[in-house]
Amino acid sequence: xxxxxxxxxxxxxxxxxxxTLPDIPNFSSPGNLVEHxxxxxxxxxxxxxxxSEFVAWFSAAGFSKVISLSSQxxxxxxxxxxEDPHDLESLEVAILEGQFGVAENGAIWLEDTQLGxxxxxxxxxxxxxxxxxxxxxxxxxxxxxxxxxxHSGFGLFLAGPSKTAxxxxxxxxxxxxxxSLRVVxx
Amino acid sequence: MTHPENAAEFLKDxxxxxxxxxxxxFVRDKRDKVSKGIPEWEQLRELASGIxxxxxxxxxxxxxxxxxxxxxxxxxxxxxxxxEEHNRLVLEILKKQNCTAVVKSxxxxxxxxxxxxxxxxxxxxxxxxxxxxxxxxxxxxxxxxIVLPAIHLKKSEISELFxxxxxxxxxxxxPVYLTQAARVHLREKFxxxxxxxxxxxxxxxxxxxxxxxxxxGNADMGVHLADVHIACMGIEKILPRRKDLAVFLxxxxxxxxxxxxxxxxxxxxxxxxxxxxHIILVDNGRTAQLARNKFRSSLKCIRCGACMNTCPxxxxxxxxxxxxxxxxxxxxxxxxxxxxxxxxxxxxxxTLCGSCTDVCPVKINIHEQLYEWRQEVTKTHGDFAxxxxxxxxxGIFKSPLAYKISxxxxxxxxxxxxxxxxxxxxxxWGKNRNLPDAPKESFQQWYQKNRS
Numbered sequence: 001x002x003x004x005x006x007x008x009x010x011x012x013x014x015x016x017x018x019x020t021l022p023d024i025p026n027f028s029s030p031g032n033l034v035e036h037x038x039x040x041x042x043x044x045x046x047x048x049x050x051x052s053e054f055v056a057w058f059s060a061a062g063f064s065k066v067i068s069l070s071s072q073x074x075x076x077x078x079x080x081x082x083e084d085p086h087d088l089e090s091l092e093v094a095i096l097e098g099q100f101g102v103a104e105n106g107a108i109w110l111e112d113t114q115l116g117x118x119x120x121x122x123x124x125x126x127x128x129x130x131x132x133x134x135x136x137x138x139x140x141x142x143x144x145x146x147x148x149x150x151h152s153g154f155g156l157f158l159a160g161p162s163k164t165a166x167x168x169x170x171x172x173x174x175x176x177x178x179x180s181l182r183v184v185x186x
Numbered sequence: 187m188t189h190p191e192n193a194a195e196f197l198k199d200x201x202x203x204x205x206x207x208x209x210x211x212f213v214r215d216k217r218d219k220v221s222k223g224i225p226e227w228e229q230l231r232e233l234a235s236g237i238x239x240x241x242x243x244x245x246x247x248x249x250x251x252x253x254x255x256x257x258x259x260x261x262x263x264x265x266x267x268x269x270e271e272h273n274r275l276v277l278e279i280l281k282k283q284n285c286t287a288v289v290k291s292x293x294x295x296x297x298x299x300x301x302x303x304x305x306x307x308x309x310x311x312x313x314x315x316x317x318x319x320x321x322x323x324x325x326x327x328x329x330x331x332i333v334l335p336a337i338h339l340k341k342s343e344i345s346e347l348f349x350x351x352x353x354x355x356x357x358x359x360x361p362v363y364l365t366q367a368a369r370v371h372l373r374e375k376f377x378x379x380x381x382x383x384x385x386x387x388x389x390x391x392x393x394x395x396x397x398x399x400x401x402x403g404n405a406d407m408g409v410h411l412a413d414v415h416i417a418c419m420g421i422e423k424i425l426p427r428r429k430d431l432a433v434f435l436x437x438x439x440x441x442x443x444x445x446x447x448x449x450x451x452x453x454x455x456x457x458x459x460x461x462x463x464h465i466i467l468v469d470n471g472r473t474a475q476l477a478r479n480k481f482r483s484s485l486k487c488i489r490c491g492a493c494m495n496t497c498p499x500x501x502x503x504x505x506x507x508x509x510x511x512x513x514x515x516x517x518x519x520x521x522x523x524x525x526x527x528x529x530x531x532x533x534x535x536x537t538l539c540g541s542c543t544d545v546c547p548v549k550i551n552i553h554e555q556l557y558e559w560r561q562e563v564t565k566t567h568g569d570f571a572x573x574x575x576x577x578x579x580x581g582i583f584k585s586p587l588a589y590k591i592s593x594x595x596x597x598x599x600x601x602x603x604x605x606x607x608x609x610x611x612x613x614x615w616g617k618n619r620n621l622p623d624a625p626k627e628s629f630q631q632w633y634q635k636n637r638s
Contacts, residue, residue, distance in 0.1 A: 003469075004265040007421065010473040011246040016463065019243040021235040021426055024433060027226045044449060045240035085411055089377055101571040104224075104436075105446035118458060122403045122450075140432035140447075155261075155395075155453035157435070162403040163449060166318035168341045169209055175317055176372050177270070177403025177450070 002116030006015035026141055033136040034105045040106030045173050046181035054128065054184045058093075063126075068095040069116050070130045072186060094124035094178075098158075100135040102143045103182070107159040108183070109143065111152035118154050127161070127178040131186045135146065188531035193503035197322055202340060207501040209337065214495040217545065218272040224436070234402055235549035238486035241424050242476065248391040248424045249467065255394025256465060259456040264466045269299035272468050274303060276383065276416055279464055287311040291398070291405035292319055293385025294332050294466060295418045295490055296319070298511045298638050301383075302600060313375045315404040317368050324351050330505030333442050333491035333510060336505050372404070382408030384463070386419035387488070392427045396465065399448040401437065406452055414462045417454070418629045421467050422476075422485040434488065437547040442490040477524045480558045484519045486548040493542035493552055499535050508532060515542035519555040530567055533559035590630075597624045606614025 001009070006156075031037070034099040038048040044077050050055065051072075058076065068077035072096050082088065096115065108129055111123065137143050147155070162177030173179065197203050235454045241248055253263045264274035272295075280288060286303070290296065290312055302312045304515040309605075314323045318335035322328065324347055329335030336344070345359040360558045377606045384405045389396040396417060398405045409415045425431065439445045457463040462612055476482055494500045494514030505513040510521040518532035536542075581590045627635075 002265070003267040003271060006267050007265055007467070007469045007473060008246045008249065009404050010469075011249075011476065014477055016243045016476075018240040019236070021240040022233055024233060024429060025226075027227075029227075040446060043446065086377055089373075107447050107451065112265075117410070122406045122410065140436050141429070144429045144432045145225070151455070152453075153456040153458065155455070156406075157447065157451040157453075158449065159447050159451075160449040162401070164317045164365060164402050165359040165443075166316070166321065167344055167364055168339075169334070169337070170341075172362050172365040173371065175365060175402035175404070176315065176369055176376070176407050 002165065009141055016071065024141065026145075027139055028142070029104055029138045031103075033138065034133055036103035037101050037136050038105060038185075040103060041160065041181070041183055044106050044181075045163055046106065046160045046183060047172070048183045048185055051184060051186055054182060057182070058128075060123060061090040065090060065092040066095070067091060067093070067116075067120070067124075069120075070095045070128075071099045072097075072130055073128075081116045081120075085117045085123065088119055088123040089165065091124045093121075093126045093128060094120050095128040095130065098129045098131040098135075098142070098183075100137055100146055101131050102137050102140055102157070104139045107140070107157040109147060110156045110158060111150070112154050113152070115154070115156070121156070121158060122162070122177040124178055126180045126182070126185060128182045129158070130184045130186060187509065189503070189507050189509075189535040190531065192425065192507035192509060193499075193535075196256060196504035196507055197502070198336075203502060203504065205340070206338065206504060207299055210495045211502045213334075213443060214492070214545070217441055217492060217495070218444075220440045220444045224440070229422065230433055230437055231547055231549050234437055234488075235486065237430050237433065238246070238548050239483070241426065242422070242482060242485055245421065245424065245476065248426060249421060251391040252389050252394055252424055253467075255392070256396075257394070259394050261394065261454075261463045261465055264465055266468045266470070268427055268470050269468075272299045272466055272470065273301050273304040273417065274389065276418075277305065277310075278637075280305070280310060280381055280416065283381055285310070285414075287375075287379055288381045288383055289313050289315050289375050289379040289408040289412070290383040291385065291400060291408055292316040292323075292335070293383065293418050294512060295385055295420050295470075296383065297328060298470065299468070299610060301417075301418075313372070313374050313379075315375065315408055316402060316544055317365065317404075318399070320368060321347065328511070330513065331494055332489050332514075333494075338506065348369075369563050373407070376404075376407045376411050378516060379408060379412050381414045381416065381420065382412040383416045384409060386417050386423050387438070388425050388431060389419055389423050389465075390425055390431070393455060395428075395453050396423075397431060397435075397453050399435075399451050401445075401449050403450050404612060406450055409454075409459075413460075414464065415457070416456070417463065418463045419465055419467055421469055421472050422487075438488055438490055441492040441545065471524045475520070478523065478582050481519060481523060481555055483550050484552075484555060487516050487520070488548060490574075492545040492547065496536055496545050497540045498539065498541070503535065506536065507509040515552045515556065516546075516550070519550075519552060519559060522559050526563065526566060531561045533557075533563055542613065588630075595629050597626070597628070619620055 164175040330338040348354040500514040521529040
């Protein structure tokens with residue numbers, strides 16, 4: 001008997017009480033979703049910007065290595081999307097489009113189509129996500145309802161920049177991944 | 187060494203152990219605040235508990251469904267009956283890739299299987315990429331907490347360590363500076379690794395996908411740059427439906443650190459073109475625990491660490507005092523199932539106050555199971571030191587006369603006995619405990635005077 005059979009038959013040999021799978025109610029959290037989402041992103045140490053605020057920040061910073069997969073900011077790109085993710089090592093800014101955001105925690109859903117390369121939102125130094133302000137959901141329940149049966153090889157709920165508190169519980173932004181997250185609500 | 191012996195070691199540095207206690211309580215407090223912002227919090231706990239009960243009751247079916255769907259998505263599925271088989275499977279994949287250096291994100295399962303020393307013996311460099319885990323790896327220590335691996339260390343110790351290992355400035359203890367140094371060091375490892383290992387937070391039977399949650403983004407940095415991703419998953423990590431993730435992701439980070447969600451929640455369904463994903467489904471004692479009626483529900487654990495942060499014993503004795511991969515209250519009900527002899531003191535490392543049960547997001551009755559394990563330990567190992575005094579007490583409480591006499595004797599004795607007798611090594615109740623002042627009269631005497 002191989003291990004697969006051994007494990008499955010060990011489980012099947014037990015008489016286990018029937019336990020029904022509970023239904024999940026559609027919990028909601030109504031209110032001003034833009035306000036709620038903005039607060040959540042800020043709590044996660046990210047920042048929500050308007051289009052003009054973003055443009056002002058971007059042009060003042062003078063980045064030279066920028067990849068943009070957002071049709072709204074296509075002209076800001078200085079580099080095409082490489083084939084090999086290892087070429088992202090010194091990337092300064094990645095601009096992506098998020099599918100939707102969740103107000104209760106600031107989580108933004110992205111799939112392979114939005115990411116180009118799966119390493120992109122992690123390897124870049126600064127991450128910018130463009131999000132339609134009409135595409136905000138109240139809680140994770142509505143979020144998963146929206147994803148439903150959509151099929152992507154990789155999907156990501158991203159809620160902030162890379163962070164850690166592993167040294168004496170002091171919060172530090174910019175651990176191994178992106179050092180900042182800016183969400184541009186359009 | 188038993189838990190009390192190890193705890194005594196930890197308590198020698200009074201200032202540090204006080205900091206440990208207060209810091210974990212602060213995390214517990216953050217959990218309370220953020221959970222109170224969710225009106226349906228208790229309903230979510232109830233749901234999570236119900237979903238996990240259903241998973242355990244139908245585990246074989248769900249595992250098969252998960253395997254079927256994962257395979258359909260192009261993921262290679264392996265099964266490991268125990269830690270040896272798990273480690274061997276990992277090594278085989280690495281050998282096939284001619285891989286001699288691997289990056290690994292946080293996985294308590296690989297700690298449980300002692301994967302690192304196994305691979306290192308085979309000449310493979312393993313780099314733990316979670317900052318806290320990298321710190322303890324540099325020190326040749328296991329994590330002392332499942333969510334906060336280096337919570338037992340002060341920044342001065344980390345500064346000294348990084349000066350030695352990463353050549354940071356001597357004496358620079360700034361967490362931002364130290365984290366930046368680790369970032370540079372770890373990114374070099376990410377960009378050089380061909381294989382990345384991760385744990386698994388949730389595996390979804392319905393879709394065959396699995397979810398990994400981090401705040402640092404280290405799991406994704408490793409996986410997306412490597413050619414091969416090995417995900418190590420305990421068989422109890424299954425959830426039936428994708429939408430169940432809503433319940434669990436709402437509970438996990440809030441319970442763990444008081445954040446509304448971890449910053450990265452990655453759903454792996456199929457490999458990128460030209461790459462490979464392997465998932466190893468590991469038993470290693472889980473089916474045996476499933477067979478134990480009283481302890482089955484311990485398998486519902488989602489490894490949030492909330493029971494550790496709230497536990498008055500864990501906070502004051504430190505994670506290492508448990509000498510178990512998963513420390514704290516939940517570890518004290520999981521580990522005796524793996525090795526009752528080695529972990530026989532753990533069920534006693536509790537006041538049975540029940541705070542662990544109160545904060546558990548999947549409503550495991552942890553303190554009741556601690557009590558049940560005590561019965562198992564006493565059945566198997568017979569008397570502990572407290573046994574003799576308990577027997578004596580039993581005789582005294584049985585006879586009203588003996589009770590009356592011994593009461594007055596004790597009141598006088600406590601006043602006149604020398605400390606050397608009360609705090610004698612044989613009286614373990616005297617250890618680290620001060621006796622209260624003895625009352626002048628018994629309750630009976632007081633009652634007769636005042637109420638009769």
